[in-house]
Amino acid sequence: xxxxxxxxxxxxxxxxxxxxxxxxxxxxxxxxxxxxxxxxxxxxxxxxxxxxxxxxxxxxxxxxxxxxxxxxxxxxxxxxxxxxxxxxxxxxxxxxxxxxxxxxxxxxxxxxxxxxxxxxxxxxxxxxxxxxxxxxxxxxxxxxxxxxxxxxxxxxxxxxxxxxxxxxxxxxxxxxxxxxxxxxxxxxxxxxxxxxxxxxxxxxxxxxxxxxxxxxxxxxxxxxxxxxxxxxxxxxxxxxxxxxxxxxxxxxxxxxxxxxxxxxxxxxxxxxxxxxxxxxxxxxxxx
Numbered sequence: 001x002x003x004x005x006x007x008x009x010x011x012x013x014x015x016x017x018x019x020x021x022x023x024x025x026x027x028x029x030x031x032x033x034x035x036x037x038x039x040x041x042x043x044x045x046x047x048x049x050x051x052x053x054x055x056x057x058x059x060x061x062x063x064x065x066x067x068x069x070x071x072x073x074x075x076x077x078x079x080x081x082x083x084x085x086x087x088x089x090x091x092x093x094x095x096x097x098x099x100x101x102x103x104x105x106x107x108x109x110x111x112x113x114x115x116x117x118x119x120x121x122x123x124x125x126x127x128x129x130x131x132x133x134x135x136x137x138x139x140x141x142x143x144x145x146x147x148x149x150x151x152x153x154x155x156x157x158x159x160x161x162x163x164x165x166x167x168x169x170x171x172x173x174x175x176x177x178x179x180x181x182x183x184x185x186x187x188x189x190x191x192x193x194x195x196x197x198x199x200x201x202x203x204x205x206x207x208x209x210x211x212x213x214x215x216x217x218x219x220x221x222x223x224x225x226x227x228x229x230x231x232x233x234x235x236x237x238x239x240x241x242x243x244x245x246x247x248x249x250x251x252x253x254x255x256x257x258x259x260x261x262x263x264x265x266x267x268x269x270x271x272x273x274x275x276x277x278x279x280x281x282x283x284x285x286x287x
Contacts, residue, residue, distance in 0.1 A: 001032055003097040010034075016041050016063045018282075021275035028270040039282075041065075049083070060280040071099045089207055092134045094124045098203070116239065117142055117232045121246045124203075127253040128222045133174065133205045136162050136246070138228045140200040146232045147195035150181050154191060158231035158241040162204040165225045170212030177203040202228075213252045220252040 004011050011033040015022060022035040036043075041063040044050050049065040056062050068083030069091055080099045082091045118141040125134035140160065142148060151159035164173050179201060181194035212222045225247040232239045 003093055004033075004100070007097050007100045009097070009100045012036060014038055014043060014065075016044060016065070018275065018279060021270075021272075021279070024270045024275065039279075059283045060276070063283065069096060071096065089131050089133060091205070092125055092132050095133060095135055095203070095205060098124075098135075117146070117148070117230060117242065119228055119230070119244050121228055121244060123224065123248040123250060125250070127251040128206075128208050128224075129253045130208060130210050133207045135177075136204040136206060136224070136226070136248075138162050138202045138204075140196070140202075140230065142196070142198060142200060142232060146234050147182075147184060147197045148200060148230050148232060150178065150194040150196060153193060154186075157193075157233075157238070158229055160196060160200065160202060160228075160230040162202055162228050163226050164204075164206070165227075168212070168223070168225060170209050171222070171224055172207045172209060174205040174207070177205065208252065221249055222252045224248045224250070 001011070012035075013033060014036045016038050017025075018039050019037045022037055025031070026035055038044055041050060044063070044065045047065075049068060051064050051066050054062045054064065066083050067090060068081060070078050071080040071082075072078050082095070082099075084090070120139040122137050122139075123134065124137050128134050138160075140148060148160040149157055151161060153159045160178075162176060164171055179196060182197055183192050184195040185192045206224065208222050212224075214221050214223070225245070227243045227245045229241065229243045231241045
């Protein structure tokens with residue numbers, strides 16, 4: 001929560017679980033954010049995010065939303081949204097905080113025109129649990145008067161990108177998150193392309209499905225490797241394509257799971273089985 005508070009953001013969670021189930025969850029995990037109960041999925045339906053792949057007589061699962069997050073400004077206007085078809089995957093806190101803050105690019109002063117692009121690459125987060133997305137972040141300082149290309153580009157040019165190595169098993173990548181572009185028309189053939197100018201930040205959301213985990217005496221780990229590619233051009237000429245490789249080894253923390261049993265081990269007791277039975281019976285009666 002520190003990251004959200006530092007960004008001046010408030011966090012609200014909406015669930016189709018009953019109030020007492022949310023209260024037990026909040027107590028078990030020491031959660032300090034607001035949890036809202038929508039037991040009849042009225043709000044979920046009003047937002048158009050009801051998971052329609054689940055049949056109405058499939059109790060108690062009918063009524064759940066597609067998992068997602070809305071980011072709003074102070075006026076309540078939605079500025080960004082993150083949704084998944086896979087209910088086991090959620091965006092990481094770092095990704096949401098970046099969306100709340102906008103992209104405050106705190107880089108060194110832009111290089112002079114005769115210098116090359118400078119690139120910093122980092123893994124954003126402390127770990128990579130199964131089902132939680134983190135981000136590979138590439139920060140470019142682009143010399144004054146030059147630009148980078150957004151994909152797609154004509155043959156012979158290289159777009160700015162973040163790519164995972166093909167042999168990295170169990171690591172899933174999602175759609176690249178990129179800043180706004182400017183139109184640029186090539187003088188050679190009149191093609192108009194989208195380009196990035198100034199300080200540029202690209203973010204590649206990634207997740208892991210469990211097959212990427214290795215174990216040793218120090219714990220469970222996930223290794224992520226790949227490359228960042230780009231080509232800087234000005235109005236007349238282009239520099240040669242460049243790339244910078246990266247490799248990260250991060251802990252694979254345990255995902256917070258629902259308590260459907262006695263709450264032993266890594267899962268705090270939340271009376272999950274009792275709440276599940278109660279919700280199933282209520283929804284059968286309601287239908």
